[in-house]
Amino acid sequence: DTGVSQDPRHKITKRGQNVTFRCDPISEHNRLYWYRQTLGQGPEFLTYFQNEAQLEKSRLLSDRFSAERPKGSFSTLEIQRTEQGDSAMYLCASSPTGTGYGYTFGSGTRLTVV
Amino acid sequence: AQTVTQSQPEMSVQEAETVTLSCTYDTNESNYYLFWYKQPPSRQMILVIRQEAYKQQNATENRFSVNFQKAAKSFSLKISDSQLGDTAMYFCAFMKLPSGGAQKLVFGQGTRLTINP
Numbered sequence: 001d002t003g004v005s006q007d008p009r010h011k012i013t014k015r016g017q018n019v020t021f022r023c024d025p026i027s028e029h030n031r032l033y034w035y036r037q038t039l040g041q042g043p044e045f046l047t048y049f050q051n052e053a054q055l056e057k058s059r060l061l062s063d064r065f066s067a068e069r070p071k072g073s074f075s076t077l078e079i080q081r082t083e084q085g086d087s088a089m090y091l092c093a094s095s096p097t098g099t100g101y102g103y104t105f106g107s108g109t110r111l112t113v114v
Numbered sequence: 115a116q117t118v119t120q121s122q123p124e125m126s127v128q129e130a131e132t133v134t135l136s137c138t139y140d141t142n143e144s145n146y147y148l149f150w151y152k153q154p155p156s157r158q159m160i161l162v163i164r165q166e167a168y169k170q171q172n173a174t175e176n177r178f179s180v181n182f183q184k185a186a187k188s189f190s191l192k193i194s195d196s197q198l199g200d201t202a203m204y205f206c207a208f209m210k211l212p213s214g215g216a217q218k219l220v221f222g223q224g225t226r227l228t229i230n231p
Contacts, residue, residue, distance in 0.1 A: 042205050042221030056216045099211060100147040102161040
């Protein structure tokens with residue numbers, strides 16, 4: 001198992017364009033999380049999947065953001081009509097069934113909106 | 115809502131020294147978990163150590179140990195015999211016991227630790 005993989009590592013896009021990020025969690029983990037981390041800050045929760053079901057979304061996740069996890073495997077996070085304020089590191093993490101386990105994080109996708 | 119505060123934005127010590135990173139949190143929960151994560155420059159976040167709030171014994175992982183003071187809502191990380199590879203951002207994080215749903219982590223602002231040769 002190679003851990004949590006995220007693709008791409010870096011994305012530069014023009015304001016107004018749509019972008020999509022992919023996350024491949026650890027295969028045995030049924031829980032998948034997306035977090036956003038801005039420069040000099042700790043990560044903030046965006047959304048959570050248990051298997052294929054998206055069970056919780058943060059208020060940070062505006063209507064321009066959508067996430068999917070088809071068949072409970074990989075996940076995608078799409079941002080439509082990007083804005084400069086969307087520039088951040090987007091982190092994906094997964095965790096196993098059970099209570100209180102720490103996450104395994106991916107390396108993140110760094111988005112720069114110009 | 116829970117909050118996590120790390121009051122030391124940056125710290126710097128010499129190799130082989132011991133360093134302690136501070137973390138305080140605010141919650142009304144009685145059952146929860148606390149974590150320290152390490153984020154090396156341009157690399158992924160790694161779990162360093164985990165503490166269950168109902169356990170009085172402080173967690174230890176090799177050179178890393180915590181001082182968990184539940185009444186004071188304090189959770190500091192001690193790194194002994196620091197090494198150059200310990201240079202990283204360190205984040206303290208809180209997770210309440212969920213009643214179904216997401217086991218969300220609430221992170222502090224981080225402490226940038228530099229180990230000097």
